Amino acid sequence: MTDTMFATDVSALDAADPLAPFRERFQLREGLIYLDGNSLGALPKATGERLAEVIGGEWGEGLITSWLEALWSTAPRRIGDKIGRLLGAKPGEIVATDSTSVNIFKALTAALSLRDERTVILSEATNFPTDVYMMQGVEAFSGGRVKAVTVAPDAIVDALTDDVAVLLLTQVHYKSGRVRDMAAITRAAHEAGALVVWDLSHSAGAIPVDLNGANADFAIGCGYKFLNGGPGAPAYLFAAARHHAATPVLSGWFGHARPFAFEEDYDPAAGIERFQCGTPPVLGLAALEVGVDLMLEADMAEVRRKSLALGDLFIEQMQPLCDAYGFELVSAQDHATRGSQVAYAHPQGYQIVQALKEYDVIADFRAPDILRFGLTPLYLRYRDMVETARRLEKVCATRAWDKPQYHQRAAVT
Template identity: 65%
Template sequence: MTITAADIAAMDAADPLAKFRDEFVIRDGLIYLDGNSLGVLPKRTIARMNTTINEEWAQGLITSWVGADWVNAPTRIGDKIARLLGAEPGEIIAGESTSINIFKALTAALSLQEGRKVLLTETGNFPTDNYMMQGLARFSGGSLECREVAPEDVLDALDEDVAVLLLTQVHYKTSRIRDMAEVTAKAHAKGVLTVWDLSHSSGAIEVDLNGAEADFAVGCGYKFLNGGPGAPGFLFAAKRHHDAQPVLSGWFGHAAPFDFDGEFKPASGIDRFQCGTPPVLGLAALEEGVDIMLEADMAKVRAKSVQLTELFVTLMEERCGEFGFEFICPRDPAQRGSQVAFAHPHAYEMMQALKARDVVGDFRAPNIMRFGVTPLYLAFADIAEAVERLRAICVNAEWDREEYRTKAAVT
């Protein structure tokens, strides 16, 4: 059945999350489908940053570590993120980048796995995850092995030599969702600890870390949490693992950092997973994005995400089916995160032509057009209009221009 304009209007009229669009800065005419790379600016973040800079920093200066509670921002925001991800207070710390947090989680898990030497992941994972494993293996001088197997072979590769399994729950290209509970249970049956990358999960799908008995997890703050470019990430460590020893033993992970003891003594609980001085400005911006997510119902967010992605796929089939797009995500929405992706021989050029028409998605090598679907600020009409603009680009061959063929530094 063909989807009509009346159908789209009815979907938007019934949207329980429509009010959240006014929380964000979105200029007229823009259809932003890249929230899985960088979320849109929340309006309240502007006021928060003004306060943090002009009052807390400019006026309070060093006293704001206590007076404005800067010192507790990593745990305060971590506890808020925990509410989104099925974790308990004191199990998530906010701060530092996803890559650094992956390193900390891997080394913490290794400290609990004496006698095991294999770091296991899948080929085609987001590169920084695998790079961290590879770097650890090289630095170990041969005592550790980074083992990468095909996605479908991961569970069969679990054995008594594997110390840690690192997987991304929602794949950054295909949007495939891994069953966290099932994979974790099978890893535990072999004595393997898990580290989950939630970069495309947090704020996008419902997550239950403790329900799945996950060991460690990491994620970023600048995608669906709308924390801003380069926003701090976060690290989850189940309470049963709070005696682990992450290698990056920075001063904020010390039991008493302001005693300035010459010998490192790890803090108790999640604080031992801190490292350097908290990035206050980034944390302030992140907190506003997290607060907005907490005001929304994640079940409603997920339900709308499924509706939006289903609409996108259906309209692509109806309106652009003859132009050679290959849908590379799972067709079952229950197995798909909050994005859709299509392979095409001219994916890069088409994405540049789309941006010229004020539709922003992104390109992932070698031939993937990726569209993030962010339910808090996208309407169903946005999806329909984006597909129409893509159809016009194909019909008129607008993508076939020299200026669209030169790859930019960021794709």
């Protein structure tokens, strides 16, 4: 590899990067290259201080009064509105609440309540597992009324037959990073009489999203990836305003029209609040809000531009390794269908990702053979792309993956 030439180019790219100042807003150890921000985003420096304030001040001093005084009870809606600005939603269409999995259940059952003459929940077979698992749970509970069906990724549109009530699809695929055309698929689903639930876990904060521009019905997604909300951060749920009459199955007290009136019968709130269920997780929401606020400071068009440029550079740098060591690009070269990650297949993928840690690069492995490199434009530099390829070459040149210590453990999240 021609180190000197790239080093020069790359320094210029970093120097000209308008997003470069964001890096120092995150806690990142010197030397570490963190390419797993699409699994768990890095820690914003402001989060620790904010949580100390919420814990010591709002909880410790304010105690129960903070539900009103510190605006805890409206945090899910407030943070939802902020996330909405990243996703092309109107205020009052998103609530930050529960986990992604639980929100999938809510969105699917809400959609089913709007299409109760239809029976099928459709998805692609290689969707993120929890999406399909949640569909299967709905099927199991439905007593035969509902069927969870998965088809090959490219067969989705053809599978939109007139028994499909709802299509559940992830916009950016968790392994390949492939981007779906949200507007086109939503249109096809609507023409077939079906609704769509979009999983935006790998979209929010990673690529520009325009839910209302695509006429989306429902969406859900995760707070701990590109939104940097912290491990197991609360997730979010979008319901287009026209669907706010859908029946919530998870009809907890925080979805009630008057939660603090302690009425005996469930009467769902008129707006997006009905998609809440239990008491909001205040600590998790506070950390999520810091991450979302930070993301809102950035121009999403610029984030996308840099993400693609980082990916292009990395793909270029990886070409010699593909030739020499058999890596195979799984992500698209094409910008329109590539999310904010680049994935390669390699038979020793798991061991290579383990070995890379010794060189202070954290990437991700997804079974059976995918190395996943997450691109987070707020805290990655162009030179990190060059340096990653360099360190990966060292791993390959020494066949580090043959060492037994890289064969011991199961991969995680």
